Every structure is written in C-alpha cells, then in structure tokens.
Amino acid sequence: MMIDKALDKFIPFIEFLLDKRDELLVDPIRGELYCLMYVFKLYCMSNGYEVNNLEQDIFTYYIEEFNLISGQALKWDPIVEGNMNINSIIDMPKLNWINLAAIIILKHRLNNNNIGESIDSFEECHSPLKLINNNDSCHNQLLDLLDNPLFSKITVKISSDSIINSSFHCSYDDLDKLLRNQTARTKLSKEKIRLKVLEKPFYEVCNDSSHNQMLTSFCFSKKDYGNQSLTKQTYPDPSILHQKLYQYKNLMPQDIYNCSQTKVHYLAIVNNHTDHYLGDCSYLDTCHKMKTCRYLHYYTLIPSSNDSFDKENQLQLCKAHDYTIGECFTEYNRDIVPPQWINCDVRYLPFQILGKFAAIISDPAWDIHMSLPYGTCKDDELLALPMHELQDEGIILLWVTGRSIEIGRRALQKWGYHISDEMIWVKLNQLRRTIVTGRTGHWLNHSKEHLLVGIKGNPIWLNRKMDFDVVVSSTRETSRKPDEIYDIVERMVGIHSRKLEIFGRDHNTRPGWLTIGNQLQGTNIVEQEVKTKYESYIKNRK
Template sequence: MDKKTNEVLKFLIDWNYLLIEPPVEGSIAEIYFCFIASCQVKGKDKVSWLQFVKCLQKLNEICIHNAFTCMPANALSLTYEDPFKCFSKITYIDRLALNLIYKQVKLSSNPPIEPPKTPPPPLSRLRLAAQREVPRDKEERLDLLMELVDRPPVKSKRAASDLYAGLSPLDIEDIYTTTSRSKRLEQLSLLLSAPAGSHILAKERAKLRTPIKPFFDCCDDPRHAQLLIPLTSFDRATNYCKLNLAKLNDRLKNETGSSDTYTELARCVNQKIHFIPIIQSQTDTKLGDCSYLDTCHKMSSCRYVHYGQLMPQDDSASKKTAQHNKNINKAMQISDFTRGEAISPATRPELPAQWINCDVTKLDFSILGDDFALIIADPSWTIHMNLNYSSLTDSDLLQIRMDKLQKEGLFLLWVTGRTIETGRDFLKKWGYQVVNQITWVKTNQLVRTISTGRTGHWLNHSKEHLLVGLKGNPKWINKCIDPQILISSTRETSRKPDEIYGMVERMVGPGTRKLEIFGRQHNTRPGWLTIGNQLNGTHLVEKEIAERYYSASATEA
C-alpha cells in the first residue's frame, strides 16, 4: 500500500465521525475536501482528486468490496475529473474493516518479530473478535471496534485476509442499481430523497439548544386510580391532585406481609402519571367520562366523571433534565455551524417579552418595522358560534396590511376548517407562498382524541391547521427539524399549544425578531413582540419601537 493510500486510510479511521455520525452519508467530494483540510492542518502533501478516488478504490478492493457502501452502488468505479461534478455518496463506512487494514499497514512497517518461545494460542483475541458475527446495533459495533483497536495487530497477512471476508455489514442491503442512461431518473430521485447534511447538523444543534422537560409514562392499572381517590385532594385551578403521604404511609404500615398492593402503588406513584377520578356529590359514575373533561365549563354541576392528574413524586427525572437546561446558554455561544441562523446568537441576546394592547385593524404596522424573521397570527375567524370574544369578517381581516411586516421570512396563520382555503388565498395576496402546514391533533387530559361535538357542522373537529407561508428566499431557515404533526392537549377556548413556539423558533434560530398578532397575555414570551386587544397594557423594551409607538399615540390623541 503506497503512502497516499495510507494517509487516506488514516483519515477515514480518525475523522469520518466528524463528517456525519455512522452510518456515514456524505458526497465523496465533501469527504475529499475534509481530507484536504486535514492535510493542510498537519502540513502534509496534498492528494489530488483523482488520486483520492483511486485510493478509495484500492481500499475497497483490499476489503473485498466491503469497506464502503455507496449510492449508486458502483460510485467508486465511476470517473469524475472534477469533484464539483461528483454527486455520488458514501452511505456507509465499515470501520472494522478499515481498522484491520491499518493494523496490517503498521505491522508491515515494523521489523519482523522473533517467534515467542512458548507456542501462541490457536486464535488471537483479535481474530476471535473479528470472526464473530458483525453486530447490527450501532453501540455493539462500536464496542467491537474499540476491542479491535485496543488489541495488538495480527501478525500474519494470511490471517488478515481471512478476517476481511467476514466483515460485510449484515444490515446494509444493496438496493441501488448501477449507473446507466436508462437509470438516470431513478438515480436522481434517490439523490433528491437523501437527507442533506445541513438538515442533520441542524437537528443535532437543536438538541443542544432546546430546553427539555421530564417525560413520564401513564399508569395503565385501573386499580391504582381507585386506591388513590381517598389518598389525594384535587385543586380545580390547576387540574392537579396532591398526594397525602401520611395516609399512604399508614396504608403501608397496615399492609400485611402477604399483600403488597400499596407497596406496588407507592412504587408506581413515584414513576408514572395517574389520572384520579374526581367524584363530586352530583357525579353519576354510570354516565361515564365527561367529553369535555378539563375544558368543561360546568364542572361544578356536571354529572359526568372528571379527572385530576397526579404527577410522579420522584424528582430524579427533573434533576436529569436540569443539567441539560443549564448548559443551553453555553451551547448558544457555539457558532461554528451558522447555516440556519439569521444572526449569531452570541451577538444579539434574546430580548424580554414585549406586548402592545391595541386594535390590530387600526395599528400602523410601520411602527413595528419590517425585519421580523417569523410572524404567527391567530385571527378571530367568524365561525358562527357563541364566543367570549369579538370576531372579524373575512373582508376585515384581508384589509389588514400584513404585507408590510416582512422583507423575507415565515408567516404562520391559524385557520379553522372553513377557512383553510381562505387562509391560503390571504397569504398569497399578502405576498407569501404557502409551503406547508402544521396540524395540531387535540387530546384531552387522558391523552385521548377529543370528540366533543363543540365544533364542526358535519364531523367533530379534533384538529386545527397552521398554514406556513414563505416570503423571499431566506437561506438561514432551518429545515426538516420537526415533524408537521403536533399532538397536544386543549386548554381554554382558542388557546393554542405552547409546543408550537419551540417548533417555529427552531426554524428561524435564536436571537431573531418574532411577532405574534391577535395574542393574549398567556402568549407573551421572551424574544417575542405580541399585539392584540386582550393584553394588559403596553410593555416595550426596544427603544426605537417605543419611541415610534408613543409618538404615534400622542399624535392621534
């Protein structure tokens, strides 16, 4: 093996995890440019593009064509004179095979070793490890790789060649055909469907910067809920139950040795969420559960069964997530991968919550500026129902100059079943292209789909839609991080789930200006400006906006 092939081999072993986590998936040209950058840092001689491809071909031949899995399957046999015209990908690198080759290279460069006086064992631990079936699980593969790396090299080329034959990954299927003129369309379709490296990196960055909350499973044992009724008290303001530990401890003390009912209950209470039936004087358990549950407006007189949540008593899960949330501010300062960020988070800290109590139809939007990265609006559409707030007709809503608020960015519009097509038309008239929509599937406090009959003329409406409009061609938007389906419970009338803010903030990145129209006080949050006629006064932090707003208010007065 020549020196250049050896350098390529060393790079693939040491650095391929920095390209994309295994299985590696990146264009051969991208891997080549990373290799050249590594050579420049180390002060080593450059390797041309054609030499690099030949080195990959040689490594693959040594491994009996098991070192690389490519797309298309014959990617390494194709000739590309220019790396910028190469669209082939390496979708899998078998590190086990490459490490064994590297050990043989190191062995061949060392002087021969005298045979030991004592006879060697029949098979070295390295051969025993390599002859095992290649694991399917990534963690098991990594453990086997580390075992191979830590062991001394094989001292026989013949033994090494025996090892290469069994290193074919069993979980990779060759589903790609060879490149030919008749298969170009199929190959292009496969290339377009492959996830972009920028999307994968954006997801990894979002994991570091997104606050997390403890997740608990729900108890599925109906006996526990009945046992907890006399041991808990219900708080109507929060819909949560509080456990009386003294009563539970009394039950545990009185429990006989043969019975472990309350012991099992105490263990379950610490780990899972329980839904406790709220039995009131007027409750008739034969009627079953209330369809509205936590959104029932007549709970004090409702005869159906309602529930309160009892959260787990053990806070170990909360402690685990607390450390991650502490490191978020530190992760915000990392700006080595800035694609998908309108600005660097380190240069523009997040502003406190701001809001303006006003009539949106009469507010001069030029006061707010036109550099919002994200706008979300929840209009009070006319839906022919008795509501506790005033609604706008379609023509009134269309007259609002939403087109003045953005040069480029995203506009998200909540729509009802009747107004889906109307919302699409409005976005187009405001200068946006409808590129997607988010669907909120509504659940009640028992995590069941809502079917109350409160909305919908023909079918029960158990979901709402959020149209996603795009203006301009913003390169800084993060794509393909979150799915378009959001499952969350309902709360007050017209209140939307808080999870939507995390979804849209990950799309535009931190530190950007964000606006919510027709918001209420519970919608206010750091980094957002909220406007609407149900807010508590006006609170502005940005000096320029405050000066323009109060100056315009004084002129009107």
C-alpha cells in the same frame, strides 16, 4: 492584439507566481514582501532570467506596476494606499490572496493569445478532469447523461494529450440514495437542534383502575376535603399530593407508590352532585361548569419532579457548538428580549411602527357563524390587514378553521406569500384521547386544527426539515394553541430573531416575541425604537 514589449519584464514574475503559488502564502514565506523578493531572485537565477540590482525599492515599484496591469491580482494585508515602499520590515504589507484567473489571462495576453484560450487554461489549472468540447460533443454528452443516468458514456481528458472514455454505471438504488442524501447544512442544523433543545420527560399512563382508586382515596379523602367541591380553581398543587402520598406510603402496597412516582394517574373527582352512572364529562378539564356538572371529572397526577437532566451541562454543550445558520453569531452572549405585548385593536394599529420580523404567527378570530365567547372579525377586515409592512422575507403561520381554509389561502397570497406547507394539530383531551366534544364542526366533529405555512421572499437562513407537520397535544383554555408551535418556529428562525404574534392573549406572551391583540392586559414594550414609535402614535392619536 499586440502587447507592448516593455511589459515582457513581467513574464518571469507571472511564471514565478503560477509555479510557486502554493508556497507563497504559507510558512516560511507567509506572504512577506521581503521574503517574496529573495525567493523571486532565486527563481530567476534558477530559470535563466536576468535580475540586476533588484533591491527593495525597485521590487516594490515593480509590484505596484504589476498590480496595475493585472487588475489588482495581488491582495495585500494591510491595504496600503498610494505606494508600498515602506522602510520598516515589520510594517511591510503581506500578500494574502492571489487571483490566479487574472494572472493566467495576463500571461496569455502577453503571449499574444486570446482570452478564450486563457479561460480554458484556467479551467485546466483548477480541474484535473475536463470534458472535451468538439462540435458540441460536451453538450450532447451531458444531455445523454441526464436522459440515461443509469448507464452513460462520457469522454474526458486528463491532460492535453491524454484522452480516455469512461462509462458510468448506476443502479436505481444508488441513484435513489444519491437523491435522498441529506445535505451538510441539514445534517449540521439537526445536530445543532439536538444539542440546543432540552428534552422533556414523557410519562406513561397507568391504566390499572385499582391504582387510581387507591391513590384517589389517599389524595382526596373526606377527612381532608369534607363536602368541599373540587374544581380547577381549588385543585391542590401536585407537590402537596406527593407529600401526602409519601406520608402514607407505608399504608399502601409498595408497587402502587412506586407507580405514582413513574406514571401519570387520573384520579376521579367525585363531588356531591356527581352522578357516576352518567360517565365521563365530554369536556373533562375544559368544562366551564364543574361546580354543577354531574358528569365525572379527573385530576391529573403527574409523577414528582425527579429529573436528573443537567441543564447547565446542556448549556455548555450548546456553547461548544459553532454552527450558526439560522441564528446570530453572538447567540451565547446575548440575552433574549423579554416578553413584549401591546393591547390594541389589530385592525387599526399602524403596523409600520412594529418593524420587521423573521416569523409571524396569526390566530385570527374567524367568523365561523357560531356562538363564541369572544368577538370575531369579518373576512374582509382580515384580508385588509397591511401584513406586507411586517416582513420583507420570512415565514408566517396562519391558524385557520375548516370554513376559513380557502379564505386563509387567499389572504396569504394577497399578502405576498406562497403557501409552502400545512401543519395539523391533533387535539387530545385530558385523558390523552381524541376530542369528541362536538363543540366545533357543522357536519363532522372537528378533532384537529389547520395551520397554513407561508413563505415570503427567499429566506435562505431558515433552518429547514427540522420538525414534522403534525403536532399531537392536549387542549387547554379556549383558543389556546400548543406551545410546541412556538418551539418549532424558534428552531426555524432562531431564538434571537424578532417574532410577532397577532391576535394573542396573555397566555401567548413569551421571551423573544412581541404579541398584539385586544385581549391583552396593558402594554409592555422593551425595544426602544418600537417604544418611541408607539408612544408617538398614541400621542398623535389623541
């Protein structure tokens, strides 16, 4: 294709941009329009190009014409609509970006070359190492490299007249190390989590029976409690017991007192109806009949709080961390939304009034065909929930029982999720031992619970590989799940993202989360949009 010879006047400027591109946007030129004009004059005189009467008005018009034929290859700041002919030097626009690809293509068009050659030149400009492409040799060499990554040969050229053959040698160990190497995003995310997460002290358990017996005699003496039965409702506060031990520390060996300040002790609760010969209660601190249960129960004496961990310094350290993937940019000057909850029948609440969420936790009341202290839902009712209205993309965690694992998988697929992972909660009792109560399971005792993890869409903003898929934690109230799960979710989606828990109870409410369920006390909504929609729903329902 022939080009109008009148456009040849732009060839000097194209050569100037390609030759000086690394110098035009930095000191001392800094993209200033008037500086570009003088530098361009000097370039033309040094390279034998004629420049006559190249003044400011003419140069700005020249730039406008060049931008028009090059497809706006030069970007200016501020963007000036119409023309760039500004009288004040201070108000002149500054060049802040040069589209080299467009300029190279324009150069070849003006030289009557085809665009294919232009693109090859653009690749040469950006990469000092280029694969030779003769009779599909480049394609074949790449296939050979993939088929035999441990020993391959490939031909490369550094310039138009310099061709070399290189051999790539790679051991199995090197290849394995390369494949297993963490990405920069994973490394940065882990470092961010390390700085943000407050560490909790872990106390060892004292297994010396003499220590436990002596501490029990001081903490639960007949003098203080007489014939009163100790239950979970009448347990004293740990701080009161530590004050009592401090008062009596001169009456006990020093090593026992020191041990009470550094390790966990299980103090035997002996009521009038307790029979020592029966041994430990299978339910321990989760026993619902401690007032009459004849088995042995224990009080957990945790060391007194003497943690020197400086939370304020930790917070300052978090503020200094600028990596924001999986978190909002203004996370350090925004308050977390207070706990929100709605008392409702989840089966009939219109989910669209709740909005969209980054993460969802659901603990359905599965019908496991056993006598339970709460109402259950039929499988069809749970499958019919309009979960698609709560997320366009994001993560969902679904608690399932042994019988309902397959139903849970079907539910996630029906709701538009693909199952990416499965977490396990290994349940411990008060003594940090595996649960063997026999309360769940038809054939085998269930000492764990399953948590299916589903992904919807392509949430590239999730922080991944931050945690493990096994949580080892003690049981508490009926159906209460470990708090560690919430921490894992918040590390994945950020503390400021919107998070929802379905079938929650009062003990599930927490900052940053909206909880819905029929066992919640009342309704508390902070987000104004959700509050308005909910009030409208209640009004119309009446």
